[in-house]
Amino acid sequence: xxxxxxxxxxxxxxxxxxxxxxxxxxxxxxxxxxxxxxxxxxxxxxxxxxxxxxxxxxxxxxxxxxxxxxxxxxxxxxxxxxxxxxxxxxxxxxxxxxxxxxxxxxxxxxxxxxxxxxxxxxxxxxxxxxxxxxxxxxxxxxxxxxxxxxxxxxxxxxxxxxxxxxxxxxxxxxxxxxxxxxxxxxxxxxxxxxxxxxxxxxxxxxxxxxxxxxxxxx
Ligand code: DX5
Ligand code: ZN
Numbered sequence: 001x002x003x004x005x006x007x008x009x010x011x012x013x014x015x016x017x018x019x020x021x022x023x024x025x026x027x028x029x030x031x032x033x034x035x036x037x038x039x040x041x042x043x044x045x046x047x048x049x050x051x052x053x054x055x056x057x058x059x060x061x062x063x064x065x066x067x068x069x070x071x072x073x074x075x076x077x078x079x080x081x082x083x084x085x086x087x088x089x090x091x092x093x094x095x096x097x098x099x100x101x102x103x104x105x106x107x108x109x110x111x112x113x114x115x116x117x118x119x120x121x122x123x124x125x126x127x128x129x130x131x132x133x134x135x136x137x138x139x140x141x142x143x144x145x146x147x148x149x150x151x152x153x154x155x156x157x158x159x160x161x162x163x164x165x166x167x168x169x170x171x172x173x174x175x176x177x178x179x180x181x182x183x184x185x186x187x188x189x190x191x192x193x194x195x196x197x198x199x200x201x202x203x204x205x206x207x208x209x210x211x212x213x214x215x216x217x218x
Contacts, residue, residue, distance in 0.1 A: 002216050003029035003192040004209055005063050005172065009045065009143045010196030016050070017057035019200065024058040026205035030085070031060050032174070032194040035078075037068035040092050041141035048074070048081035055082035063194070065113065065174065067140045068092065072099040079106040087111030087134045090123050100129045111172070115140060116148050120157050127167060132192070133158055137185065138175025143196040147176030152188045159189025179211060186216040 006028050011019035020031055033051060038044040051062065061084035068074065071088040072095045078086055086103045090112055093099060103110040111132030112123045116139060123133065135155055138145035155173065162169050172192035173185040182193055193212065202208035 002186055002190070002213070003170070003172075004199075004212060005030040005032040005192055005194040006199040006205070007032040007034055007143065007174070007194050007196035008200075009034045010200035012200075017054050020054055020058040020060075022205060023199070024060050026199075027209045028060060028199075028205075030063040030192070031058065032063045032065060032196075033083075034196075035064060035066050035068060036141065040069045040089065041067045043141045048077040051078065051081040051083065061085060063087070063111075063172075063192075065134060065194070066092070072102065075099060075102045075106065079103070079108050083108060085109040085111055085132060087113050087132060089113045089115070089140070090118060091115055096126060097129070100126060104129070111170075113140075113174075116151050120154055120161070124161075127161070127165070127169065130169060132170045132172055134172045134174055134194075135190070136175055137173050137177065137181075140175075145176055147178075147181040147184075149184070152184065155185065155188035155190060162189075179208075179215060182212045182216040 006023040036043045036045040063085045064083040065087050100110045109131040111134050113134035115136050137147050137151050170191045173190040174194040177193050177195040178198035
């Protein structure tokens, strides 16, 4: 079954703990947490302090998406704050292998993300070390953008590679996922759907997740 990961970027930050609980009660599988530094992407969000403070508010795995330059300097802090899965961008550091090893050595799952324009080739050398590939389906930085359909062939390429190589890697899509695009992404090979505005903005998140699970058949 596909996993659904509401992105807290679209939550009400004045009630963040309750929002996480709301996502859990709605049947979400993971909580997607977008960390931005105003440098790797033109926006600033939250860091380990906030993650630590909301960790007790729900029991779902925290899927932490680092959109920051030099993530290697912050892995310890995010692991200690309560991240279960830490994803770094291939474009964000030269120390990819070292950073992935660091994440794994702390007992966390490791992911690599790639921007819409970055080819799968760029992350191929690391596929033996990772638990997740996070395919950006919008330019990273902001919620509420439109799904970029040109990414679909890359998703299919990644899915074919994983199946052929018999790797145990989740493929997560992030950006512009909604009722219309969730099944496009899943049919192309995604196993995890991260979504902000379409889930936290839904009138009834539980109903929305139920609809997505029906639409997005693998
Ligand atoms: C964008 C973030 C996404 C964002 C998705 O850089 O990585 O996780 O929250 O938001 P929506 O689902 O609204 O496109
Ligand atoms: Zn994200």
